[in-house]
Amino acid sequence: MTVIQQVLLELDEDYLGRPYYVSGNALYQAIARRVDASTRRSVAVSNGVFVPGEHGEYLDEHSQSGGAPYFGAGLRPVESYEDLFLFRSAAQRWLSSSRPRDAHNTHDLRVHGGRVAFAPTVRFGLPSESRNSKRTMTWYVHFYVHDDTGSNDAVPLDEDVLDGLRLGGARNYGLGETSLKDTQTVDLDALDYSTLEDAEESFELELVSPYVTASEYPGADDQSVPWWWTPRPGGLRRREERLVEDGEVYELQTIDHGQVVGYGGPDPVGTAKSGVLRVGTHARFGFGEFRLRSVSTDRVPERASIAAARESAGGER
Amino acid sequence: MTGAGDPDELDELQPPSTEIRPVTEQEANAGEASSPTADAESASVKADDDVSMLSVYRHDVHKSRGRSHEDAAAEFAGVPVNEPVPLGADADAALLSRPRGEPAQSVKNHISPFRLSLVTGETATSAGRVDGGIRGALAELVQIEDPVEMHAAWLESAVASIFNESVYYPYTSLKFHTLLTAALVDNYRAGYGFDELYLVVDQSEDAEADPRVVPHRTVLVLPSFALRITGEPGERSAARLGAAPAMSWADVWTRLPEHPFDGDDERMWRVVDAQLRRIRSWSTALQFIEESYGWWQALQRSSRLGGGEQ
Numbered sequence: 001m002t003v004i005q006q007v008l009l010e011l012d013e014d015y016l017g018r019p020y021y022v023s024g025n026a027l028y029q030a031i032a033r034r035v036d037a038s039t040r041r042s043v044a045v046s047n048g049v050f051v052p053g054e055h056g057e058y059l060d061e062h063s064q065s066g067g068a069p070y071f072g073a074g075l076r077p078v079e080s081y082e083d084l085f086l087f088r089s090a091a092q093r094w095l096s097s098s099r100p101r102d103a104h105n106t107h108d109l110r111v112h113g114g115r116v117a118f119a120p121t122v123r124f125g126l127p128s129e130s131r132n133s134k135r136t137m138t139w140y141v142h143f144y145v146h147d148d149t150g151s152n153d154a155v156p157l158d159e160d161v162l163d164g165l166r167l168g169g170a171r172n173y174g175l176g177e178t179s180l181k182d183t184q185t186v187d188l189d190a191l192d193y194s195t196l197e198d199a200e201e202s203f204e205l206e207l208v209s210p211y212v213t214a215s216e217y218p219g220a221d222d223q224s225v226p227w228w229w230t231p232r233p234g235g236l237r238r239r240e241e242r243l244v245e246d247g248e249v250y251e252l253q254t255i256d257h258g259q260v261v262g263y264g265g266p267d268p269v270g271t272a273k274s275g276v277l278r279v280g281t282h283a284r285f286g287f288g289e290f291r292l293r294s295v296s297t298d299r300v301p302e303r304a305s306i307a308a309a310r311e312s313a314g315g316e317r
Numbered sequence: 318m319t320g321a322g323d324p325d326e327l328d329e330l331q332p333p334s335t336e337i338r339p340v341t342e343q344e345a346n347a348g349e350a351s352s353p354t355a356d357a358e359s360a361s362v363k364a365d366d367d368v369s370m371l372s373v374y375r376h377d378v379h380k381s382r383g384r385s386h387e388d389a390a391a392e393f394a395g396v397p398v399n400e401p402v403p404l405g406a407d408a409d410a411a412l413l414s415r416p417r418g419e420p421a422q423s424v425k426n427h428i429s430p431f432r433l434s435l436v437t438g439e440t441a442t443s444a445g446r447v448d449g450g451i452r453g454a455l456a457e458l459v460q461i462e463d464p465v466e467m468h469a470a471w472l473e474s475a476v477a478s479i480f481n482e483s484v485y486y487p488y489t490s491l492k493f494h495t496l497l498t499a500a501l502v503d504n505y506r507a508g509y510g511f512d513e514l515y516l517v518v519d520q521s522e523d524a525e526a527d528p529r530v531v532p533h534r535t536v537l538v539l540p541s542f543a544l545r546i547t548g549e550p551g552e553r554s555a556a557r558l559g560a561a562p563a564m565s566w567a568d569v570w571t572r573l574p575e576h577p578f579d580g581d582d583e584r585m586w587r588v589v590d591a592q593l594r595r596i597r598s599w600s601t602a603l604q605f606i607e608e609s610y611g612w613w614q615a616l617q618r619s620s621r622l623g624g625g626e627q
Binding site for chain 1: 412416417421423424433435436438486487488512554555556559560561562563564565567568571572573574575576587588590591592594595596597598601602605
């Protein structure tokens, strides 16, 4: 049994922190203050992905079908490997197309002391003239924790631990307040991995969080690109990241998330599980998360269906 | 005819009227977004070559008046507008930025040709007056007679960004829909299929130099970089657009081997980059980059001024 605990937090106040996600390290630091020493040593925390609390529906790849109002405001059943990633992509492709998806999925910006922060809600419609017809949407933060020592002793964390975490900067000024919305545990060994079991198929690997190649942190190893990645032409985009601990800032070099490389390893299912538990330096704090998928499935479902419709119409563009 | 259809009223920058209901836009868009058939196209390729790029830049100007293709006048400011775009490029550009199939009103209380801004949440007209008035600026834009100058003028245009490309999807941008359409036409004419196209970043060589602009293919230009759609990426940092036109912005952007980055405004670009990984519509995303840059510059100016007074 390999247990992960998924958590959905509601963002209650402006968030002043990393714009891409709430870092696993920020979540870890917030949790560490509230747990005993042994949990502190063994718990590993993913990055928190921003999820709009809006209407939507399952993509075809998921084990469930249909949709729901406020789809993003609750955790959903996890039966297959693909289900793990429902809320893990910044593009949040489950968002309903009958609503302004891009407005829902981008943050309203606020300026605090010359720094840009994200508002906890998105307002849309006509703000000035028609205040009453304005709707408000709430943001959530999706992350998961697991025990990094080979047992499952550290999880699940108590709801008391997860409720009321404060994230990002200016916390003393009340920013970054969250409340626990939902949590559930998932056994990675009990999931359906059938899309990764076809021996004839080729797979690609999408970086869900950055992969650390160099770290200033004492004792951290530098890493080269894993041998089982086959980068695409043009190379890999790098991005500087940082790890903050006890007020010290450690600069990191990473391979930026969102990129896709070919998979050249022998064991897709095993690799897929390790991608959920993350690989490489600082994997305990969110880095090195990735997803595998068959190269024949488009990451953008509508692009595949438009291409298929054109092919069957005999027209290729 | 509705109130905002009168171009003189546009000049007064009134709040968009909810009375603008282009009844035939629905059918027009449905046709636009459906896959064009190949045989109809190949028969018209020869004639297409004769269609000037000028007409491509003019093809959607009627949308500034909330009109559908069927319902629109054939002339605006003395030049022919609303001529068909060759090679299915208009339909393909539409698929890059809006959902496929029957359009549905995505923002219930905003049915207007005026664009809504992802940066401010307000209508784009609230950013301020356009020099010479909206009608005057639009007329000046479409009356240009040189195709390369026309492309350059659209890249720089403020007035074109006031409008959306469909009243059903108010966060889209007429400006970037038009530039994307022109880029597709130019690439298709050079013999590239959609699945052979790339998004390319053209960085400025140094702080003094402007980024490289390629006529009809550059779709966005800022002081430090430009973005281009091309079948010939060469050595530049590039990502494939994929098998078919779709609302794939976030996917293509996150696969670029290099992101344009302005060292002085690093925090701002990180915020913009993070948002760009969440946006799916191409014209919305390109407009968002341009508008964020302007928003940030204004913020910097005002905070510098504020600091100096104390």
